[in-house]
Amino acid sequence: MFMDESLEVVGVRSSWRKSQQRDQHSKSCQTKPVHSAEAESQVRCVEDSSTQTDPQEQISQLQLSADPPGLVEFLRRVEGVVIRELVKNAKSHAFDGFEVNWVDQQQAVTCLHCLGHPDAQQRGLQVTGVSWNCTGSVIACAYGRVDHGDWSTEKSCVCTWNLDRSKLNPKQPDMVIDTATPVMCVSFHPLRPSLIAGGLYSGEVIVWDTSSTQDPVLAQTGISQDTHREPVYEVKWVPGARRGDLAVLSACSGGRILLWSVEAAEGRLSLTSGYALVRQQVPQSSSSNKSRGGTNIGVTSLTLSPWDLDSFLVGSEGGLVLKCAFSSQTVAAVPPNGESVALRAPAQFSFSARAGPVHSLHFSPFHRNLFVSVGTDGLAQIHSMLQPRALLTMRVSDSYVFGVRWSPVRPLVFAAVTGQGLVQVFDLGRRSLRPAATIDQNTGGQPAYCLEFSPRQLLAVGNADGTVNIWQLSAELTVQSSRESVVLEQLANEVAE
Protein backbone atom coordinates (compact mmCIF):
# COMPACT_ATOMS: atom_id res chain seq x y z
CA MET A 1 0.00 0.00 0.00
CA PHE A 2 2.53 2.64 1.12
CA MET A 3 5.79 2.44 -0.54
CA ASP A 4 8.93 4.48 -0.23
CA GLU A 5 9.23 6.85 -3.04
CA SER A 6 12.13 8.99 -4.01
CA LEU A 7 11.45 12.21 -5.75
CA GLU A 8 13.78 14.33 -7.72
CA VAL A 9 15.17 17.27 -6.00
CA VAL A 10 13.65 20.49 -7.17
CA GLY A 11 15.73 23.60 -7.08
CA VAL A 12 14.70 27.17 -7.33
CA ARG A 13 17.24 29.75 -8.34
CA SER A 14 17.32 32.77 -6.19
CA SER A 15 16.27 35.75 -8.17
CA TRP A 16 16.56 38.45 -5.55
CA ARG A 17 20.30 38.63 -5.81
CA LYS A 18 20.23 39.60 -9.44
CA SER A 19 17.56 42.16 -8.86
CA GLN A 20 19.56 43.73 -6.03
CA GLN A 21 22.51 44.32 -8.27
CA ARG A 22 22.20 47.77 -9.57
CA ASP A 23 23.53 49.14 -12.71
CA GLN A 24 26.95 50.57 -12.28
CA HIS A 25 28.32 53.49 -14.15
CA SER A 26 31.35 55.61 -13.45
CA LYS A 27 31.48 59.31 -14.01
CA SER A 28 33.98 61.96 -13.10
CA CYS A 29 33.94 65.70 -12.98
CA GLN A 30 36.49 68.40 -12.66
CA THR A 31 36.33 72.10 -12.10
CA LYS A 32 37.38 74.39 -14.87
CA PRO A 33 40.86 75.85 -14.41
CA VAL A 34 40.75 78.78 -11.99
CA HIS A 35 41.37 82.09 -13.64
CA SER A 36 43.83 84.26 -11.74
CA ALA A 37 45.42 87.59 -12.43
CA GLU A 38 47.99 89.77 -10.66
CA ALA A 39 47.83 93.46 -10.16
CA GLU A 40 49.85 95.88 -8.08
CA SER A 41 48.96 99.17 -6.54
CA GLN A 42 50.88 101.84 -4.73
CA VAL A 43 50.00 105.09 -3.05
CA ARG A 44 50.99 108.17 -4.95
CA CYS A 45 50.87 110.76 -2.29
CA VAL A 46 51.07 110.52 1.45
CA GLU A 47 49.69 112.89 4.03
CA ASP A 48 49.78 112.65 7.78
CA SER A 49 48.02 114.50 10.46
CA SER A 50 47.63 114.00 14.14
CA THR A 51 45.22 114.93 16.84
CA GLN A 52 45.55 115.56 20.51
CA THR A 53 43.17 116.29 23.27
CA ASP A 54 43.30 119.58 25.03
CA PRO A 55 44.73 119.49 28.51
CA GLN A 56 41.82 119.12 30.88
CA GLU A 57 41.33 121.57 33.61
CA GLN A 58 41.91 120.02 36.94
CA ILE A 59 38.57 119.12 38.41
CA SER A 60 38.84 120.20 41.98
CA GLN A 61 38.64 117.24 44.30
CA LEU A 62 35.21 117.18 45.79
CA GLN A 63 34.98 116.35 49.42
CA LEU A 64 33.23 112.99 49.35
CA SER A 65 31.40 113.74 52.50
CA ALA A 66 31.61 116.64 54.85
CA ASP A 67 33.21 115.82 58.16
CA PRO A 68 30.55 114.40 60.43
CA PRO A 69 29.81 116.69 63.33
CA GLY A 70 32.09 116.28 66.27
CA LEU A 71 34.72 114.27 64.43
CA VAL A 72 37.42 116.87 64.59
CA GLU A 73 36.88 117.48 68.30
CA PHE A 74 36.90 113.78 68.99
CA LEU A 75 40.18 113.34 67.17
CA ARG A 76 41.72 116.22 69.01
CA ARG A 77 40.64 114.75 72.32
CA VAL A 78 42.06 111.29 71.78
CA GLU A 79 45.13 112.20 69.83
CA GLY A 80 47.24 113.03 72.84
CA VAL A 81 46.35 109.83 74.68
CA VAL A 82 46.97 107.60 71.69
CA ILE A 83 50.31 109.13 70.87
CA ARG A 84 51.46 108.67 74.43
CA GLU A 85 50.55 105.00 74.27
CA LEU A 86 52.22 104.53 70.89
CA VAL A 87 55.44 106.00 72.19
CA LYS A 88 55.35 103.84 75.31
CA ASN A 89 54.78 100.76 73.19
CA ALA A 90 57.69 101.45 70.91
CA LYS A 91 60.01 101.73 73.87
CA SER A 92 58.56 99.08 76.10
CA HIS A 93 60.30 95.83 76.85
CA ALA A 94 57.43 94.46 78.85
CA PHE A 95 56.55 91.77 76.37
CA ASP A 96 60.01 90.77 75.23
CA GLY A 97 60.22 87.02 75.07
CA PHE A 98 56.65 86.60 76.26
CA GLU A 99 55.11 83.60 74.51
CA VAL A 100 51.65 82.20 74.96
CA ASN A 101 50.80 78.57 74.27
CA TRP A 102 47.29 78.27 72.95
CA VAL A 103 47.72 74.73 71.68
CA ASP A 104 49.98 71.94 72.77
CA GLN A 105 53.16 72.37 70.86
CA GLN A 106 54.28 69.41 68.86
CA GLN A 107 57.82 68.73 69.94
CA ALA A 108 58.93 66.16 67.46
CA VAL A 109 58.30 65.19 63.90
CA THR A 110 55.94 62.23 63.81
CA CYS A 111 54.79 59.94 61.05
CA LEU A 112 51.03 59.89 61.08
CA HIS A 113 50.36 57.37 58.35
CA CYS A 114 52.24 55.12 56.03
CA LEU A 115 49.99 54.51 53.06
CA GLY A 116 50.49 52.02 50.28
CA HIS A 117 48.67 49.99 47.68
CA PRO A 118 49.87 46.39 48.06
CA ASP A 119 48.95 45.44 44.52
CA ALA A 120 51.03 48.20 43.00
CA GLN A 121 53.83 47.63 45.44
CA GLN A 122 54.05 43.97 44.50
CA ARG A 123 54.47 44.90 40.88
CA GLY A 124 57.34 47.11 41.85
CA LEU A 125 55.66 50.38 40.95
CA GLN A 126 56.97 53.57 42.51
CA VAL A 127 55.17 56.67 43.69
CA THR A 128 55.95 59.34 41.11
CA GLY A 129 53.64 62.12 42.27
CA VAL A 130 51.51 63.12 45.24
CA SER A 131 48.88 65.80 45.51
CA TRP A 132 46.59 67.12 48.24
CA ASN A 133 43.12 68.30 47.40
CA CYS A 134 42.07 71.84 48.15
CA THR A 135 40.55 71.01 51.54
CA GLY A 136 43.56 69.04 52.70
CA SER A 137 41.60 65.91 53.50
CA VAL A 138 42.38 63.69 50.52
CA ILE A 139 45.80 62.66 49.28
CA ALA A 140 46.24 61.20 45.81
CA CYS A 141 49.32 59.38 44.67
CA ALA A 142 50.37 58.35 41.20
CA TYR A 143 52.05 55.04 40.59
CA GLY A 144 54.55 54.75 37.81
CA ARG A 145 58.17 54.15 37.16
CA VAL A 146 61.07 56.51 36.94
CA ASP A 147 63.60 53.97 35.76
CA HIS A 148 62.16 53.10 32.37
CA GLY A 149 64.40 52.15 29.57
CA ASP A 150 61.85 51.87 26.83
CA TRP A 151 58.22 52.39 25.96
CA SER A 152 56.18 50.90 28.70
CA THR A 153 52.63 49.65 28.48
CA GLU A 154 52.41 48.45 32.02
CA LYS A 155 49.08 49.10 33.64
CA SER A 156 49.22 51.41 36.59
CA CYS A 157 46.92 53.35 38.86
CA VAL A 158 46.20 56.48 40.85
CA CYS A 159 45.14 55.90 44.45
CA THR A 160 43.41 58.27 46.85
CA TRP A 161 43.00 58.12 50.60
CA ASN A 162 40.74 60.32 52.70
CA LEU A 163 42.69 61.03 55.85
CA ASP A 164 39.72 62.45 57.72
CA ARG A 165 37.82 59.17 57.72
CA SER A 166 37.98 57.32 60.99
CA LYS A 167 38.20 53.93 59.29
CA LEU A 168 41.28 54.82 57.30
CA ASN A 169 43.01 51.66 56.15
CA PRO A 170 46.56 52.51 55.13
CA LYS A 171 46.82 49.44 52.97
CA GLN A 172 43.62 49.99 51.09
CA PRO A 173 43.02 53.17 49.16
CA ASP A 174 39.54 54.69 49.17
CA MET A 175 39.63 54.88 45.42
CA VAL A 176 41.83 53.23 42.82
CA ILE A 177 41.72 54.61 39.29
CA ASP A 178 43.29 52.29 36.73
CA THR A 179 45.33 53.65 33.88
CA ALA A 180 46.75 52.03 30.80
CA THR A 181 50.29 53.30 31.23
CA PRO A 182 52.32 54.50 34.20
CA VAL A 183 51.32 57.86 35.62
CA MET A 184 54.11 60.40 35.99
CA CYS A 185 52.37 63.24 37.84
CA VAL A 186 49.04 64.20 39.43
CA SER A 187 47.50 67.45 40.49
CA PHE A 188 44.24 68.15 42.29
CA HIS A 189 42.02 70.99 41.13
CA PRO A 190 42.60 73.99 43.43
CA LEU A 191 38.90 74.75 43.87
CA ARG A 192 36.88 71.61 43.24
CA PRO A 193 37.84 68.88 45.68
CA SER A 194 37.06 65.96 43.42
CA LEU A 195 38.90 66.69 40.17
CA ILE A 196 42.37 65.27 39.55
CA ALA A 197 44.53 65.84 36.47
CA GLY A 198 47.24 63.35 35.64
CA GLY A 199 50.00 63.01 33.07
CA LEU A 200 50.87 59.59 31.72
CA TYR A 201 53.97 57.96 30.33
CA SER A 202 52.32 57.69 26.93
CA GLY A 203 51.92 61.46 26.67
CA GLU A 204 48.23 61.55 27.45
CA VAL A 205 46.70 63.93 29.95
CA ILE A 206 43.54 62.79 31.73
CA VAL A 207 41.18 64.53 34.14
CA TRP A 208 39.34 62.27 36.59
CA ASP A 209 36.33 63.09 38.70
CA THR A 210 36.43 61.06 41.90
CA SER A 211 32.86 61.91 42.77
CA SER A 212 31.37 60.30 39.67
CA THR A 213 29.94 56.90 40.41
CA GLN A 214 30.52 55.22 37.08
CA ASP A 215 33.51 56.02 34.98
CA PRO A 216 35.86 58.38 36.78
CA VAL A 217 37.36 59.71 33.55
CA LEU A 218 35.97 63.19 32.99
CA ALA A 219 38.07 64.28 30.01
CA GLN A 220 41.15 63.05 28.24
CA THR A 221 43.39 64.11 25.42
CA GLY A 222 43.54 60.75 23.72
CA ILE A 223 46.30 60.16 21.19
CA SER A 224 46.08 62.67 18.36
CA GLN A 225 48.25 65.08 16.46
CA ASP A 226 47.96 67.51 19.32
CA THR A 227 49.11 65.37 22.19
CA HIS A 228 52.53 64.88 23.61
CA ARG A 229 54.66 62.12 22.21
CA GLU A 230 56.86 61.85 25.28
CA PRO A 231 56.15 61.19 28.97
CA VAL A 232 54.35 64.06 30.67
CA TYR A 233 56.41 65.08 33.69
CA GLU A 234 54.35 67.93 35.06
CA VAL A 235 50.68 68.76 35.03
CA LYS A 236 49.23 71.88 36.67
CA TRP A 237 45.96 73.77 36.86
CA VAL A 238 46.13 77.37 35.64
CA PRO A 239 43.48 80.10 35.45
CA GLY A 240 41.71 79.83 32.13
CA ALA A 241 40.11 82.27 29.74
CA ARG A 242 37.08 83.02 31.84
CA ARG A 243 37.04 83.87 35.51
CA GLY A 244 36.63 80.82 37.66
CA ASP A 245 37.58 78.49 34.83
CA LEU A 246 40.73 76.49 35.10
CA ALA A 247 42.75 74.94 32.31
CA VAL A 248 45.31 72.16 32.45
CA LEU A 249 48.95 72.83 31.62
CA SER A 250 51.12 69.84 30.79
CA ALA A 251 54.83 69.60 30.07
CA CYS A 252 56.64 66.65 28.55
CA SER A 253 60.21 65.60 27.99
CA GLY A 254 59.89 66.36 24.28
CA GLY A 255 60.02 70.08 25.05
CA ARG A 256 56.33 70.75 24.56
CA ILE A 257 54.22 72.67 27.06
CA LEU A 258 50.53 72.55 26.17
CA LEU A 259 47.48 74.25 27.58
CA TRP A 260 44.23 72.26 27.48
CA SER A 261 40.71 73.35 28.25
CA VAL A 262 38.36 70.87 29.87
CA GLU A 263 35.23 70.06 27.91
CA ALA A 264 33.39 67.79 30.25
CA ALA A 265 30.36 67.42 28.01
CA GLU A 266 32.41 65.84 25.26
CA GLY A 267 34.79 64.10 27.59
CA ARG A 268 37.90 65.50 26.03
CA LEU A 269 40.60 68.04 26.63
CA SER A 270 41.02 70.38 23.72
CA LEU A 271 44.23 72.21 22.98
CA THR A 272 43.96 75.98 23.33
CA SER A 273 47.60 76.98 23.07
CA GLY A 274 51.01 75.40 23.06
CA TYR A 275 54.65 76.23 23.59
CA ALA A 276 57.76 74.47 22.36
CA LEU A 277 61.25 74.86 23.74
CA VAL A 278 64.12 74.52 21.31
CA ARG A 279 67.74 75.17 21.99
CA GLN A 280 68.11 77.85 19.33
CA GLN A 281 65.45 80.00 20.92
CA VAL A 282 66.72 79.83 24.50
CA PRO A 283 68.35 83.09 25.60
CA GLN A 284 71.96 82.47 26.54
CA SER A 285 72.88 83.26 30.11
CA SER A 286 76.19 84.83 30.99
CA SER A 287 77.87 81.57 31.97
CA SER A 288 78.96 79.47 29.05
CA ASN A 289 76.80 76.54 28.12
CA LYS A 290 78.29 73.36 26.82
CA SER A 291 76.09 72.55 23.93
CA ARG A 292 74.59 69.15 24.23
CA GLY A 293 73.18 67.25 21.33
CA GLY A 294 69.59 67.48 20.30
CA THR A 295 67.52 70.55 19.71
CA ASN A 296 64.53 69.76 21.88
CA ILE A 297 64.77 70.71 25.51
CA GLY A 298 63.08 68.11 27.65
CA VAL A 299 61.06 69.62 30.47
CA THR A 300 61.44 67.85 33.81
CA SER A 301 59.84 70.38 36.11
CA LEU A 302 57.59 73.37 35.94
CA THR A 303 56.30 75.83 38.50
CA LEU A 304 53.79 78.65 38.26
CA SER A 305 54.25 81.99 39.93
CA PRO A 306 51.52 82.69 42.52
CA TRP A 307 52.13 86.43 42.16
CA ASP A 308 52.47 86.99 38.44
CA LEU A 309 49.97 84.97 36.46
CA ASP A 310 51.90 85.34 33.26
CA SER A 311 55.24 83.85 34.13
CA PHE A 312 56.31 80.34 34.87
CA LEU A 313 59.62 78.57 35.33
CA VAL A 314 60.81 75.51 33.49
CA GLY A 315 63.58 73.15 34.50
CA SER A 316 65.09 70.96 31.82
CA GLU A 317 66.89 67.68 31.44
CA GLY A 318 70.07 69.53 30.52
CA GLY A 319 70.15 71.57 33.69
CA LEU A 320 68.66 74.76 32.30
CA VAL A 321 66.31 76.87 34.36
CA LEU A 322 64.26 79.18 32.17
CA LYS A 323 61.82 81.95 32.88
CA CYS A 324 58.91 81.75 30.48
CA ALA A 325 55.81 83.76 29.81
CA PHE A 326 52.36 82.68 28.74
CA SER A 327 51.92 85.81 26.70
CA SER A 328 55.01 85.33 24.55
CA GLN A 329 54.24 85.77 20.86
CA THR A 330 57.41 84.44 19.24
CA VAL A 331 56.68 81.52 16.98
CA ALA A 332 58.55 78.37 17.90
CA ALA A 333 61.14 77.10 15.46
CA VAL A 334 59.78 73.59 15.20
CA PRO A 335 58.49 71.92 12.08
CA PRO A 336 54.70 71.90 12.17
CA ASN A 337 53.50 68.46 13.01
CA GLY A 338 49.85 68.79 12.28
CA GLU A 339 48.98 70.44 15.55
CA SER A 340 45.88 72.53 15.62
CA VAL A 341 47.52 75.57 17.20
CA ALA A 342 50.74 77.35 16.35
CA LEU A 343 53.41 76.65 18.93
CA ARG A 344 55.19 79.56 20.53
CA ALA A 345 58.56 79.93 22.15
CA PRO A 346 58.03 81.01 25.74
CA ALA A 347 61.56 81.35 27.11
CA GLN A 348 62.58 84.86 28.09
CA PHE A 349 65.42 84.55 30.51
CA SER A 350 67.91 81.86 31.37
CA PHE A 351 69.31 81.38 34.85
CA SER A 352 72.69 79.84 35.58
CA ALA A 353 72.73 76.27 34.36
CA ARG A 354 72.99 73.28 36.65
CA ALA A 355 75.07 70.19 36.21
CA GLY A 356 72.26 67.75 35.72
CA PRO A 357 68.51 67.53 35.16
CA VAL A 358 66.53 69.94 37.29
CA HIS A 359 64.00 67.74 39.03
CA SER A 360 62.01 70.26 40.94
CA LEU A 361 61.35 73.98 41.12
CA HIS A 362 59.14 75.91 43.49
CA PHE A 363 58.24 79.58 43.79
CA SER A 364 58.22 81.01 47.29
CA PRO A 365 54.64 81.69 48.43
CA PHE A 366 55.88 84.61 50.52
CA HIS A 367 58.14 86.52 48.20
CA ARG A 368 57.53 87.56 44.64
CA ASN A 369 61.01 86.99 43.34
CA LEU A 370 62.39 83.96 45.08
CA PHE A 371 62.39 80.37 43.96
CA VAL A 372 64.31 77.25 44.88
CA SER A 373 65.56 74.59 42.48
CA VAL A 374 67.06 71.14 42.98
CA GLY A 375 68.50 68.58 40.66
CA THR A 376 70.76 65.59 40.36
CA ASP A 377 73.79 67.55 41.51
CA GLY A 378 72.56 67.30 45.10
CA LEU A 379 72.36 71.06 45.62
CA ALA A 380 69.46 73.32 46.42
CA GLN A 381 69.82 76.77 44.92
CA ILE A 382 67.76 79.78 45.84
CA HIS A 383 67.47 82.27 43.03
CA SER A 384 65.95 85.67 42.67
CA MET A 385 64.00 86.18 39.46
CA LEU A 386 66.01 89.32 38.82
CA GLN A 387 69.49 87.81 38.55
CA PRO A 388 70.89 84.81 36.71
CA ARG A 389 73.18 83.62 39.49
CA ALA A 390 71.96 81.91 42.61
CA LEU A 391 71.67 83.84 45.86
CA LEU A 392 72.29 80.83 48.04
CA THR A 393 73.49 77.31 47.39
CA MET A 394 73.12 74.53 49.91
CA ARG A 395 74.18 70.95 49.77
CA VAL A 396 71.18 68.78 50.41
CA SER A 397 72.71 65.36 49.97
CA ASP A 398 75.41 63.46 48.17
CA SER A 399 72.93 61.77 45.93
CA TYR A 400 70.21 63.08 43.67
CA VAL A 401 67.54 65.40 45.01
CA PHE A 402 64.14 64.77 43.52
CA GLY A 403 61.75 67.25 45.04
CA VAL A 404 61.67 70.55 46.90
CA ARG A 405 58.82 72.59 48.33
CA TRP A 406 58.63 75.79 50.37
CA SER A 407 56.65 75.55 53.59
CA PRO A 408 53.24 77.20 53.23
CA VAL A 409 53.39 78.75 56.70
CA ARG A 410 56.97 79.66 57.44
CA PRO A 411 58.58 81.93 54.87
CA LEU A 412 62.10 80.71 55.59
CA VAL A 413 61.54 76.95 55.64
CA PHE A 414 61.72 74.51 52.75
CA ALA A 415 61.92 70.73 52.52
CA ALA A 416 63.69 68.53 49.99
CA VAL A 417 63.64 64.77 49.35
CA THR A 418 66.76 62.89 48.34
CA GLY A 419 67.73 59.77 46.48
CA GLN A 420 68.51 58.08 49.77
CA GLY A 421 64.98 58.44 51.04
CA LEU A 422 65.69 61.26 53.49
CA VAL A 423 63.65 64.43 53.87
CA GLN A 424 65.86 67.40 54.67
CA VAL A 425 64.13 70.45 56.11
CA PHE A 426 66.07 73.70 55.91
CA ASP A 427 65.44 76.83 57.92
CA LEU A 428 67.04 79.91 56.44
CA GLY A 429 66.62 81.80 59.70
CA ARG A 430 69.34 79.75 61.26
CA ARG A 431 72.89 80.79 60.76
CA SER A 432 74.20 77.50 59.40
CA LEU A 433 73.52 75.96 56.02
CA ARG A 434 72.90 72.55 57.49
CA PRO A 435 69.40 71.16 57.61
CA ALA A 436 67.21 72.07 60.57
CA ALA A 437 65.67 68.61 60.59
CA THR A 438 66.31 65.35 58.80
CA ILE A 439 63.56 62.81 58.55
CA ASP A 440 64.71 59.27 57.93
CA GLN A 441 61.89 57.37 56.40
CA ASN A 442 63.30 53.89 56.85
CA THR A 443 62.82 52.99 53.25
CA GLY A 444 66.06 51.08 53.20
CA GLY A 445 67.96 53.56 51.09
CA GLN A 446 65.35 53.72 48.35
CA PRO A 447 64.79 57.16 46.92
CA ALA A 448 61.87 59.43 47.71
CA TYR A 449 60.54 61.02 44.56
CA CYS A 450 58.06 63.66 45.50
CA LEU A 451 56.68 65.70 48.37
CA GLU A 452 53.79 68.07 48.98
CA PHE A 453 52.72 70.20 51.90
CA SER A 454 49.04 70.02 52.71
CA PRO A 455 46.88 73.06 53.49
CA ARG A 456 46.91 71.79 57.09
CA GLN A 457 50.69 71.68 57.45
CA LEU A 458 51.15 67.97 56.96
CA LEU A 459 53.88 66.74 54.66
CA ALA A 460 53.30 63.87 52.25
CA VAL A 461 56.34 62.13 50.79
CA GLY A 462 56.15 59.52 48.03
CA ASN A 463 58.83 56.85 47.87
CA ALA A 464 60.27 54.39 45.42
CA ASP A 465 59.03 51.42 47.40
CA GLY A 466 55.44 52.42 46.67
CA THR A 467 54.58 53.97 50.03
CA VAL A 468 53.39 57.47 50.88
CA ASN A 469 54.34 58.71 54.33
CA ILE A 470 52.37 61.49 56.00
CA TRP A 471 54.50 63.47 58.42
CA GLN A 472 53.52 66.06 60.96
CA LEU A 473 56.28 68.55 61.53
CA SER A 474 57.25 69.90 64.91
CA ALA A 475 56.02 73.26 66.11
CA GLU A 476 59.27 75.04 65.50
CA LEU A 477 58.98 74.19 61.84
CA THR A 478 55.37 75.22 61.44
CA VAL A 479 54.89 78.24 63.69
CA GLN A 480 55.83 81.53 62.13
CA SER A 481 58.02 83.87 64.06
CA SER A 482 57.64 87.60 63.76
CA ARG A 483 60.63 88.66 61.72
CA GLU A 484 60.63 86.00 59.03
CA SER A 485 59.25 88.09 56.21
CA VAL A 486 61.85 90.74 56.89
CA VAL A 487 64.70 88.22 56.75
CA LEU A 488 63.34 86.80 53.51
CA GLU A 489 63.18 90.26 52.03
CA GLN A 490 66.79 90.87 53.00
CA LEU A 491 67.82 87.60 51.40
CA ALA A 492 66.04 88.47 48.20
CA ASN A 493 67.70 91.84 47.99
CA GLU A 494 71.22 90.54 48.26
CA VAL A 495 73.18 90.77 45.09
CA ALA A 496 75.02 87.59 44.21
CA GLU A 497 78.64 88.22 43.52
Added chain:
Amino acid sequence: MSIQTHKGVIGTIVVNAEGIPIRTTLDNSTTVQYAGLLHQLTMKARSTVRDIDPQNDLTFLRIRSKKHEIMVAPDKEYLLIVIQNPSE
Protein backbone atom coordinates in the same frame (compact mmCIF):
# COMPACT_ATOMS: atom_id res chain seq x y z
CA MET B 1 47.02 113.30 61.45
CA SER B 2 50.26 112.77 63.23
CA ILE B 3 49.19 109.37 64.52
CA GLN B 4 49.43 107.88 61.02
CA THR B 5 53.02 108.87 60.59
CA HIS B 6 54.12 107.63 63.98
CA LYS B 7 56.77 104.96 64.14
CA GLY B 8 55.41 101.47 63.54
CA VAL B 9 51.80 102.43 62.86
CA ILE B 10 50.32 100.11 60.25
CA GLY B 11 46.89 101.72 59.96
CA THR B 12 44.29 103.99 61.52
CA ILE B 13 40.51 103.68 61.34
CA VAL B 14 37.77 105.96 62.69
CA VAL B 15 34.45 104.20 63.28
CA ASN B 16 31.13 105.84 64.12
CA ALA B 17 28.65 104.77 66.78
CA GLU B 18 26.99 102.21 64.49
CA GLY B 19 30.22 100.48 63.68
CA ILE B 20 30.62 101.94 60.19
CA PRO B 21 34.13 103.12 59.28
CA ILE B 22 34.23 106.78 58.25
CA ARG B 23 37.94 107.44 57.86
CA THR B 24 40.65 104.91 57.16
CA THR B 25 44.21 104.50 55.91
CA LEU B 26 43.88 100.79 55.09
CA ASP B 27 42.24 99.03 52.15
CA ASN B 28 38.51 98.49 52.06
CA SER B 29 38.16 94.85 53.02
CA THR B 30 40.62 95.03 55.92
CA THR B 31 38.93 98.18 57.21
CA VAL B 32 35.49 96.63 57.19
CA GLN B 33 36.80 93.57 58.99
CA TYR B 34 38.60 95.50 61.70
CA ALA B 35 35.74 97.96 62.18
CA GLY B 36 33.07 95.32 62.62
CA LEU B 37 35.05 93.04 64.91
CA LEU B 38 36.56 95.74 67.09
CA HIS B 39 33.32 97.66 67.48
CA GLN B 40 31.69 94.56 68.92
CA LEU B 41 34.66 93.83 71.15
CA THR B 42 34.75 97.39 72.47
CA MET B 43 31.06 97.28 73.37
CA LYS B 44 31.61 93.99 75.17
CA ALA B 45 34.64 95.35 77.02
CA ARG B 46 32.74 98.44 78.04
CA SER B 47 29.81 96.47 79.38
CA THR B 48 32.22 94.20 81.27
CA VAL B 49 33.81 97.19 83.02
CA ARG B 50 30.46 98.73 83.89
CA ASP B 51 29.00 95.47 85.13
CA ILE B 52 31.82 95.10 87.62
CA ASP B 53 31.46 98.70 88.81
CA PRO B 54 28.64 100.87 87.42
CA GLN B 55 30.57 104.03 88.30
CA ASN B 56 33.47 102.96 86.14
CA ASP B 57 33.78 103.24 82.38
CA LEU B 58 36.11 102.06 79.62
CA THR B 59 38.80 104.58 78.66
CA PHE B 60 41.17 102.60 76.48
CA LEU B 61 41.43 99.10 75.03
CA ARG B 62 44.64 97.39 73.93
CA ILE B 63 44.97 93.98 72.33
CA ARG B 64 48.43 92.59 72.06
CA SER B 65 49.04 89.77 69.59
CA LYS B 66 52.11 87.98 68.29
CA LYS B 67 52.45 90.23 65.31
CA HIS B 68 51.15 93.64 66.45
CA GLU B 69 49.15 95.69 68.95
CA ILE B 70 45.68 97.10 68.35
CA MET B 71 44.66 100.19 70.34
CA VAL B 72 41.10 101.41 70.61
CA ALA B 73 40.16 104.81 72.00
CA PRO B 74 36.38 104.86 72.61
CA ASP B 75 34.04 107.80 72.82
CA LYS B 76 30.33 108.53 72.84
CA GLU B 77 30.03 108.94 69.07
CA TYR B 78 33.23 107.57 67.58
CA LEU B 79 35.94 104.95 67.94
CA LEU B 80 39.58 105.39 66.97
CA ILE B 81 41.45 102.18 66.08
CA VAL B 82 45.22 102.24 65.65
CA ILE B 83 47.26 99.17 64.64
CA GLN B 84 50.91 99.32 65.56
CA ASN B 85 53.82 96.96 65.07
CA PRO B 86 55.74 97.57 68.28
CA SER B 87 58.92 95.72 67.37
CA GLU B 88 59.87 97.92 64.43
